[in-house]
Amino acid sequence: EQAIVKCILRHSLFLLSTITGYLNYDSQINKVDAKFAQTEAEIAKMFCTFIDADPCFVNDCLYGLAKVSNSTNQRVHSVIFESGIVRRIIKNEFHFDNFLNDIIRLIGNYLSNIENSNIIDKIFSKEIITFLGGYIVNSGDSSIVHDSLWALSNMCCGTEEQMTLVIDSNLVPLL
16 A cells, blocks of 8 residues: 555656646746746755655656756755755765756756855865766767756856866866
C-alpha cells in the first residue's frame, strides 16, 4: 500500500512539474496571471522539501525544480538559493538517472537569476566549473555539452572574478 502511495506521489510531482513548465513557457508569451507567481514559489518550495523525503523522489523533484527555475520570478530563485539544492547537486549528493539536461538547465537558470552574483563565492564557483566541465569534456551527448556551455556562459555574466575563473579553467583551450 505504501508503494502505491509513493508511486502516485511520484506521478503527481512529475505532472506538477510538467504543468509548471508549460505555464512558465506560456507566461513568457501570454503573461499568465500574477497569482501564479506566488503559487510558483510555493511549488518550488514543495519540490525542495520533497527531494529529501525519499530517494525515489529525487529525479522528479529535480526535474520539477528545473522547470520552475525557468521563471523570471525572483521568489522562485530565492527559494532555490535558500534550499541549497544547487550546492548539493554540484557536490554530487544526489543520484540522478534522468533529466541531466534539465538539471544542467537548473544550474544555468540559477546562475542567471540570482540577485547578487557576489553570493557565489570563489570556491563554489570553482566547483560549478569543475562539475559542468566534467560534462563538457566527458559527455558524448552534444545537447549536454551545449547546456553545460550555456550554464558556464551564465556564470560569465556574474562577477569579473567568476569570468576570470571560467577563462582560467582548462576548458577554454579545449573549446
